[in-house]
Amino acid sequence: MDLSGVLYGFYSNKEMSVVFDELKKVAESIQYVFQLDAFDEYDNMLFSKDENLLLLHYEKGYNTELAVEGCFHIEAKKTKLHGIARLLEFEGKSDFEPFDINLAFTTVYYYVLTVPHFTEQNAFSKKIYDSLSRVLAK
Numbered sequence: 001m002d003l004s005g006v007l008y009g010f011y012s013n014k015e016m017s018v019v020f021d022e023l024k025k026v027a028e029s030i031q032y033v034f035q036l037d038a039f040d041e042y043d044n045m046l047f048s049k050d051e052n053l054l055l056l057h058y059e060k061g062y063n064t065e066l067a068v069e070g071c072f073h074i075e076a077k078k079t080k081l082h083g084i085a086r087l088l089e090f091e092g093k094s095d096f097e098p099f100d101i102n103l104a105f106t107t108v109y110y111y112v113l114t115v116p117h118f119t120e121q122n123a124f125s126k127k128i129y130d131s132l133s134r135v136l137a138k
Contacts, residue, residue, distance in 0.1 A: 004061030005073070005114040008129060012109050012136045016043055016076045019111065022135040023047075023074065042075040062116040064124055070116040072128045081105040111136070 012019070020036075020043070027034050027047050037044045048054040048071045056063065057071040064070040081103050088098045113132050115125035 004063065005116060006062075006118050006125065008113045008115070008119075010111040010113070010132070010136055011081055011105075012111065013105075013107075014109060014136050014138075016078065016109055019074075019076065019109070019132075019135055020045060022138070023132070026131045026135070042077045044073065044075045046073045047071060062114060064116045064122065069124050072116070072125075073114040074111055074132065076109060076111045079108060079110050081108045081110075 023045060024034065030049075032047045032049055034048075035046045037046070046054075048057065049067070049069055053066055053069070053071060056066060062070055062072075082105070083103050084100050085103055086098050087101050088094060090096075111132070113129060115128050116122065117125045119126040119129045
């Protein structure tokens with residue numbers, strides 16, 4: 001099977017246990033189940049509607065062939081962040097010229113969300129992306 005899915009990275013000060021607890025509530029609200037796992041330094045959650053969707057995921061990768069929904073996954077780790085980033089948007093606004101900012105965080109949490117399709121092209125992927133964004137912004 002080829003690699004599949006679209007990855008979106010997030011840095012946040014929201015602790016993994018809080019984010020995972022909130023994502024469990026999101027899963028319950030859309031009648032999804034989840035599996036918790038840990039690999040290397042990452043904690044992982046794989047979400048699926050049911051066993052059939054999970055089997056299809058293992059066979060074909062991230063997809064939305066059954067009922068326009070698919071599996072999605074999040075991995076998370078506690079890390080530090082020291083670097084320079086280009087600021088394109090701030091507090092929802094982008095009415096300025098992009099500029100570099102320095103980042104210096106000794107503790108931050110890194111989350112990688114994997115959804116079946118680009119959020120601009122798929123309503124299900126957008127719904128999951130937006131759900132994680134809301135959890136991180138609370």
